Amino acid sequence: MSTKYRGILEWVKQQIEDKKLKTGDKLPSIRELAEQFQCSKNTVVKALLELEKQHIVYAKPKSGYYVVDYYQTPSTHENEIDFLSAGPDKRIMPYEDFQHCMNQAIDHYKEQLFTYSEQQGLLSLRKELAKYLQQLQVFTKPERLVITSGSQQALHILSLMPFPNGKKNVVIEQPTYFGMVDSLQLNQITTFGIELTMAGIDFERLENLFRTNDIKFFYLIPRCHNPLGHHYTNEEKKKIVALAEKYDVYIVEDDYLAELDKDSKADPLFAYEPNGRVIYVKSFSKVFLPGLRVATVVLPEKMIPSFIHYKFSTDFNTSPLSQGALEIYLRNGMFQYHLETVKTLYIKKMNTLLEACSLYLPNYVQFTKPKNGFYLTIFLPSQIDVDKLIYLLHEKHIYVDNASRMYLAENKQKAIRLSISQVNENKINFGIQQLAETIIDLCEKKKYNPLSFKSYH
Incomplete structure (x- = not known):
């Protein structure tokens, strides 16, 4: 590309960055830009088309080009050391790759993406997710998957909705993911804690909780625990499932960082009871794009109608555009x-x-x-x-x-x-x-x- 072409791109972006051009402002005409950069009108047009492709400007027929929106990268202190933020590293977030998938999704699914879609989630995405979950030793069928607006929505619904065992109380690890703690407390659900250390949990204590406290489900994070970083062994997972089966307790397994587990022999709890005792929740926020707000939950078939009913009361359906783009991203191997x-x-x-x-x-x-x-x-x-x-x-x-x-x-x-x-x-x-x-x-x-x-x- 010519230096004049690059010069126009950089100049427009710098004008926006310096707030000399703001949202809705009109750019100089093609003739004026050609004179300013001493280049052909064709070079200017090519640069403007590229800026339009990047969603920085848009064209009004017979009027000119205008700024789409003013955006400035939030400034950070050069010496900042961020041990707080929990989203993916911004330097490796696949913005451009996923933008291609968004554009393809719009081209392929125009009607589906911009109307109300399937409440359970796009079937094409659920099929791709079912294939992907096999790599995590979660073998299930698309009909058992429900797409949610992030894993937090799934956990919130599970906290509120009735379970087939007819019980009301919940057990959680201590400590655990604060979003689950908040959801249970805001909804005034009686909650029991079981201490978790890097050495594991007290199974006698867990059994006593299951036996005596009308437990609806046990919520746990089996690997890459938040906030400890703890991992359960496969034997411990089998033992938890066996206790849940014995006392008619469900398990809500939050496997949000399964992809980072280096142990290829580590299984999810779901692998030891795939027919209805373990509810598997999988988020993509921590390894992908948190703003996408797409997660999936694998449910027992008898719980799906109730879960969808509760979900429908909050948001009708998860963003079809995000679903369509994620499906393409999974299918083409980019993920x-x-x-x-x-x-x-x-x-x-x-x-x-x-x-x-x-x-x-x-x-x-x-x-x-x-x-x-x-x-x-x-x-x-x-x-x-x-x-x-x-x-x-x-x-x-x-x-x-x-x-x-x-x-x-x-x-x-x-x-x-x-x-x-x-x-x-x-x-x-x-x-x-x-x-x-x-x-x-x-x-x-x-x-x-x-x-x-x-x-x-």
Whole structure:
């Protein structure tokens, strides 16, 4: 391409970035741009067509070209170290590839995508998802899948709707995904917690909960646990399924990061009870595009009508455009290619984080040691004010999450969650070094005695 062509593209984008051209503003005419850049009108037209293709400008017949929308990338501090954000690393999000799929979806499914579609989700997408789930050892048929607007919607519906066992209460791990905690508390559902450590759960405690507390379902995250990073063994999964079968309890399995599990022999709980005891929830937000808001849930056939009824009362149907684009993305192999990049990057980041925690954190501070995934939890001495720690780190442009919101009120612990998903790997070591220094400073001010800290195993 000519330098004049590139010059026009860059000039228009810079004018928008500098707010000299705003939403709805008219660009200079083709003749004026040709004179300004001393090039042919044909070169200007080609540049404008490319800007139109990028959805930066649009044409009005017999009028000219106008700015579609003003957009400026949010500014971030150059020294920012983000252990807080939990979405995918922005540097590897497949924007352009998925844009091709969006355009193809519009071309292929015009009528379906812009009208009310199947409440259970596009059948063509459910077929592709059923094929994809086989790679995760989830063998099912498209008729058992329901597409939801993200996994949070699926969890919310499951919390509210009646189950075939006629029971009302729920068991969750402690800690667990805060979105599930919020949903249960907002809906005033009686909830019991079972402590989870990197060593697992107390199965006697779990059996007692199942036997005596009218449990509708047990919600758990079997691998790449949020926030601990814990993984259940296959034997533990079989044992959980057996207890659920014995006491007529359903299992809601949130397998949101299955793709990052390095253990090729690890199975989902669904593999041990595929005929109706385990409800499998699969999100694409953490390894793909969170704004897409598409997830799937594999349900027992007898629960599907009720689930769809509850879903219909909230949003009629999940965005057909997102569904159609995801179907094409799965079918053409782009998703598998994207996953290879994702796995390599996140494994590298987690290894760097674990090494940094081992090197810099004082020996009286306990932290989990995930095999892979996004999350690691640091448990703090009882004297530390977690909010103050987070504030002091924020002053240094280091961001972490208060893990107390991931516990029920009676189970709360002083802990922070670190996410490796969006942090720059080159900043991890410095970030943990600063975190360690801040913890040590707070402990010294409190005249902290490390022998008083309760060990977390």
